[in-house]
Amino acid sequence: MMETIMTLEKTRPLGPGEERTRQRRRNQIVFLVVAGVIGGVIGFGTGFFDEGQGNLFAGDWEKLKLPPALAAGLALLLLAGFLALPLYGFRMIDDYKREQNLVAFTGGCLGVLAGFPVWAVLHAGGFLPAPHAFGVFAIAYVSMFVSFLFARWRL
Secondary structure, three states: OHHHHHHHHHHOOOOHHHHHHHHHHHHHHHHHHHHHHHHHHHHHHHHHOOOOOOOOOOOOHHHOOOOHHHHHHHHHHHHHHHHHHHHHHHHHOOHHHHHHHHHHHHHHHHHHHHHHHHHHHHHHOOOOOOOOHHHHHHHHHHHHHHHHHHHHHHO
């Protein structure tokens, strides 16, 4: 009996909703793979082809040296990964998830807009080390994560 049901399920044609759901899942997987490849190329290119002893995370910008063509290519990939892909991704989700993600993006922007000046003032007062790029990046991600959790549970 169970085998007959399984066979019927495999052979029956998919309805428009089921086919659309499968297509959406495939598109999301492709989107995540492309984003992962872009991130991997950026990380590999920065780490492997660094001609100095710099470190993106430690803020040793003076020591980080990349070939000009690679730097231009990585800049384009960074723009694609941090600007184009997220905006394109909003097309692939429903309205409810889109609203949650817009709240998260807004929270990240506000976190950086408020966090960097606060950090700079606290540094000037001797409370914190000098602001650096990875710290600002971390502020943005933590702010986005917290804003997303808020939106997820409250909206």
